[in-house]
Amino acid sequence: MQVYFWGTRGSLPASVTKRAIETKLFKAVKASRGRALDSDEAITAFIQNDLPFAVGGTFGGNTSCVELGGQESYVLCDAGTGLRDFGQQYLKELKAGRKDLPKIFNIFISHPHWDHIQGFPFFVPAYIPGHQVRIFGCHARLEEAFSGQQNSLNFPIPLKAMAADISFHLLEPEKDYDIAGLAVRCIKQNHPGDSYGYSFAKDGRKVVYSTDAEHKKDAEKEDYPFIAFFKDADLLVFDAQYSLADAVDTKENWGHSSNLVAVELAARAGVKRLCLYHSEHTFADEALAQFLEDTRNYLKLYDESSPLAIELAYDGLKLEI
Numbered sequence: 001m002q003v004y005f006w007g008t009r010g011s012l013p014a015s016v017t018k019r020a021i022e023t024k025l026f027k028a029v030k031a032s033r034g035r036a037l038d039s040d041e042a043i044t045a046f047i048q049n050d051l052p053f054a055v056g057g058t059f060g061g062n063t064s065c066v067e068l069g070g071q072e073s074y075v076l077c078d079a080g081t082g083l084r085d086f087g088q089q090y091l092k093e094l095k096a097g098r099k100d101l102p103k104i105f106n107i108f109i110s111h112p113h114w115d116h117i118q119g120f121p122f123f124v125p126a127y128i129p130g131h132q133v134r135i136f137g138c139h140a141r142l143e144e145a146f147s148g149q150q151n152s153l154n155f156p157i158p159l160k161a162m163a164a165d166i167s168f169h170l171l172e173p174e175k176d177y178d179i180a181g182l183a184v185r186c187i188k189q190n191h192p193g194d195s196y197g198y199s200f201a202k203d204g205r206k207v208v209y210s211t212d213a214e215h216k217k218d219a220e221k222e223d224y225p226f227i228a229f230f231k232d233a234d235l236l237v238f239d240a241q242y243s244l245a246d247a248v249d250t251k252e253n254w255g256h257s258s259n260l261v262a263v264e265l266a267a268r269a270g271v272k273r274l275c276l277y278h279s280e281h282t283f284a285d286e287a288l289a290q291f292l293e294d295t296r297n298y299l300k301l302y303d304e305s306s307p308l309a310i311e312l313a314y315d316g317l318k319l320e321i
Contacts, residue, residue, distance in 0.1 A: 001321040002069035007062030007082020008313040010241045010278035014061040027055045054285040060315025063115040072181045073104035077209045083119030091124045106180045109137035111195035112145035131164040138196045143168040187229045189213035191255035211239040211278045214255050230269035234321045238262045240276040259295040276312045
């Protein structure tokens with residue numbers, strides 16, 4: 001499987017301001033002093049290899065959307081604003097004459113809060129006749145949530161006007177499903193209004209998508225259900241929007257977790273790679289880069305022998321599983 005991140009921010013989209021770009025440019029130009037950047041190749045190598053990610057790149061601003069590539073049809077987790085970019089890329093390939101593109105899109109929704117469905121009204125394939133969009137989730141009123149955000153008070157085009165074949169499929173937690181060639185299982189998570197995590201397995205590989213979940217004191221128990229759900233995952237995409245201080249104090253019961261809880265649960269479950277996800281929308285790139293470094297340092301304190309690899313998701317990140 002390939003896992004591609006189209007949207008990684010939590011709660012609402014986060015734009016990159018003019019001031020932020022000026023700051024990046026200033027630091028990049030300053031770092032280039034005395035270097036022989038007399039060719040396009042040299043400039044590209046300097047940006048990609050010598051600049052810190054927070055200067056030469058960005059973690060992005062789209063809300064939740066993750067693609068599991070390499071399947072018989074498209075598989076996506078959540079329909080935040082990153083879904084629009086996925087749809088635009090699909091349209092670009094379609095216009096280029098690609099004849100092998102699947103026309104079936106499977107979208108698994110963690111929960112219907114707006115940052116997880118707000119990209120759907122701008123999802124181009126949903127407007128194309130002959131395409132099939134299958135929306136999966138454990139919320140009984142999922143169709144109502146999608147329809148409601150496109151009623152006349154909120155959006156000019158109603159859901160029923162989209163030309164693709166759009167269907168909604170109710171899943172049950174703790175039940176096994178075979179969808180798009182993947183073994184799929186769901187788990188209920190602690191979040192206002194409830195959310196659900198997903199495990200996807202195929203050919204001995206396992207990816208877990210677990211966002212918008214708050215883990216409390218019971219997470220310390222040996223039989224905590226999420227340990228078994230995360231067990232031996234090749235990749236765990238985990239909601240780490242908060243620092244520990246925020247998670248246990250000012251933002252307790254808001255439905256999100258911290259980077260430290262992410263490390264502890266992943267290490268206990270024998271996860272191979274942890275990807276911090278649903279990043280705080282108020283954090284600039286440098287703050288997120290520091291957040292990642294702090295998380296990796298905490299792993300050394302928690303278990304210095306752990307082989308766990310830790311990433312922080314950004315829009316455009318692609319991981320091979």
